[in-house]
Amino acid sequence: xxxxxxxxxxxxxxxxxxxxxxxxxxxxxxxxxxxxxxxxxxxxxxxxxxxxxxxxxxxxxxxxxxxxxxxxxxxxxxxxxxxxxxxxxxxxxxxxxxxxxxxxxxxxxxxxxxxxxxxxxxxxxxxxxxxxxxxxxxxxxxxxxxxxxxxxxxxxxxxxxxxxxxxxxxxxxxxxxxxxxxxxxxxxxxxxxxxxxxxxxxxxxxxxxxxxxxxxxxxxxxxxxxxxxxxxxxxxxxxxxxxxxxxxxxxxxxxxxxxxxxxxxxxxxxx
Amino acid sequence: xxxxxxxxxxxxxxxxxxxxxxxxxxxxxxxxxxxxxxxxxxxxxxxxxxxxxxxxxxxxxxxxxxxxxxxxxxxxxxxxxxxxxxxxxxxxxxxxxxxxxxxxxxxxxxxxxxxxxxxxxxxxxxxxxxxxxxxxxxxxxxxxxxxxxxxxxxxxxxxxxxxxxxxxxxxxxxxxxxxxxxxxxxxxxxxxxxxxxxxxxxxxxxxxxxxxxxxxxxxxxxxxxxxxxxxxxxxxxxxxxxxxxxxxxxxxxxxxx
Numbered sequence: 001x002x003x004x005x006x007x008x009x010x011x012x013x014x015x016x017x018x019x020x021x022x023x024x025x026x027x028x029x030x031x032x033x034x035x036x037x038x039x040x041x042x043x044x045x046x047x048x049x050x051x052x053x054x055x056x057x058x059x060x061x062x063x064x065x066x067x068x069x070x071x072x073x074x075x076x077x078x079x080x081x082x083x084x085x086x087x088x089x090x091x092x093x094x095x096x097x098x099x100x101x102x103x104x105x106x107x108x109x110x111x112x113x114x115x116x117x118x119x120x121x122x123x124x125x126x127x128x129x130x131x132x133x134x135x136x137x138x139x140x141x142x143x144x145x146x147x148x149x150x151x152x153x154x155x156x157x158x159x160x161x162x163x164x165x166x167x168x169x170x171x172x173x174x175x176x177x178x179x180x181x182x183x184x185x186x187x188x189x190x191x192x193x194x195x196x197x198x199x200x201x202x203x204x205x206x207x208x209x210x211x212x213x214x215x216x217x218x219x220x221x222x223x224x225x226x227x228x229x230x231x232x233x234x235x236x237x238x239x240x241x242x243x244x245x246x247x248x249x250x251x252x253x254x255x256x257x258x259x260x261x262x263x264x265x266x267x268x269x270x271x
Numbered sequence: 272x273x274x275x276x277x278x279x280x281x282x283x284x285x286x287x288x289x290x291x292x293x294x295x296x297x298x299x300x301x302x303x304x305x306x307x308x309x310x311x312x313x314x315x316x317x318x319x320x321x322x323x324x325x326x327x328x329x330x331x332x333x334x335x336x337x338x339x340x341x342x343x344x345x346x347x348x349x350x351x352x353x354x355x356x357x358x359x360x361x362x363x364x365x366x367x368x369x370x371x372x373x374x375x376x377x378x379x380x381x382x383x384x385x386x387x388x389x390x391x392x393x394x395x396x397x398x399x400x401x402x403x404x405x406x407x408x409x410x411x412x413x414x415x416x417x418x419x420x421x422x423x424x425x426x427x428x429x430x431x432x433x434x435x436x437x438x439x440x441x442x443x444x445x446x447x448x449x450x451x452x453x454x455x456x457x458x459x460x461x462x463x464x465x466x467x468x469x470x471x472x473x474x475x476x477x478x479x480x481x482x483x484x485x486x487x488x489x490x491x492x493x494x495x496x497x498x499x500x501x502x503x504x505x506x507x508x509x510x511x512x513x514x515x516x517x518x519x520x521x522x523x524x525x526x527x528x
Contacts, residue, residue: 164351166348166350166351166352167352167354169319169321169348170346170348170352170353170354170419170422170423171369172339172340172341173340173342173344173346173426174342174366174422174423174426175341175342175369175370175426176369176376177373180373180376184365184368185354188357189356264406265355265408266356268408
């Protein structure tokens with residue numbers, strides 16, 4: 001059978017998906033073991049045992065200076081920054097994207113401005129944000145918002161503007177006002193796209209979060225990675241990176257499930 | 272009822288329709304046919320209010336038509352006429368909710384129950400009683416068009432405009448839909464204007480058939496002349512012929528034409 005026609009059963013799919021990851025892990029173990037065979041004090045490719053003990057200190061033991069469990073404090077700080085950034089960006093994308101997409105006068109007026117903001121590299125704005133908002137939480141959240149909101153707004157506005165003309169005309173012949181059309185026709189069809197846009201923005205959001213934390217923070221996953229880099233503490237960096245990846249996958253999975261549960265109609269196969 | 276007086280439709284220097292003057296009587300079923308690009312759909316869009324004529328005037332019951340679509344003119348397109356995010360019932364309720372709830376665009380309590388009863392009645396009339404809670408993506412093309420008709424009719428439009436409504440359907444389904452639209456036309460006393468590619472359908476359903484085409488053609492500038500009504504055929508035998516074909520349907524013997 002040709003490969004384009006191959007269907008993979010669920011159990012096999014899990015197995016096949018796990019295989020490359022397992023191979024990567026194996027390659028790492030072999031490389032780490034061979035380096036440690038040559039130099040038992042090697043720090044660049046730590047063995048799993050070293051990672052476990054380094055992480056155990058961060059997870060289960062309070063830091064003698066601050067009295068905090070650093071791993072959990074870092075996770076909480078990063079997730080709350082990320083959550084606020086994503087929340088604000090999503091909400092503004094919904095409000096702005098909806099009216100931008102559905103109301104031609106608004107699109108003509110504000111479309112170019114959104115485009116202009118969207119082409120600025122967000123990291124270039126980071127100094128401005130630090131100067132304006134100080135080095136606290138606000139600047140970090142603002143960087144995430146500035147980084148992903150323009151994309152989400154444009155994506156959503158484009159989607160709404162591309163709704164079939166027939167649908168809009170049909171709503172009008174059913175007696176809809178602009179407000180009613182926004183509320184009952186545009187908004188519900190915007191929601192699954194908004195979640196899809198949010199899922200696509202997760203990657204950039206993490207990039208902006210880690211960047212902001214690397215530059216100015218006293219707690220956070222990105223802060224910790226960049227702090228321990230000075231001591232070549234790969235035994236902390238690698239588990240942290242894996243943890244970030246795990247968090248990102250979990251959030252993505254949660255969003256995808258939410259979309260399927262709440263907006264099932266958007267995920268059914270069309271005719 | 273509906274009058275077009277010397278209507279022209281032009282996009283830039285391209286003339287699509289020229290000198291269209293028509294009077295459409297209440298209760299008639301007008302079929303519009305013509306070759307591709309003859310402006311059939313443009314004529315429909317102008318009557319719908321989606322496009323504006325560049326010259327001439329259109330009046331409905333003596334009143335000039337407003338410059339945008341409204342609930343007095345219902346429409347069924349070939350595709351995309353129903354909302355993918357609403358169930359069959361939700362799609363049908365929408366017109367009632369728009370009229371009765373200007374702010375929330377949703378009905379609650381007894382008003383909602385009354386609207387649901389009305390929608391159920393309309394869905395029964397188009398044969399969708401068993402599919403009330405399906406989404407459009409779960410239905411066949413024919414069922415979607417039934418829904419689109421129910422959705423439009425619940426507003427009791429003065430005119431129902433059909434833009435190749437059955438063009439994408441299988442021949443068997445199409446025959447069912449012809450029977451359905453004929454029955455609804457009689458039961459609700461509708462005035463229907465239908466654009467179609469299918470000449471048999473045009474003559475089979477209509478009480479009047481309009482043929483659009485270009486009267487003149489300039490080979491060096493084909494866009495400079497628009498289409499007009501070249502044939503306007505009143506089908507007076509319609510009612511008698513129909514009575515023989517489907518005797519089971521109660522027929523308004525006075526005739527609607």
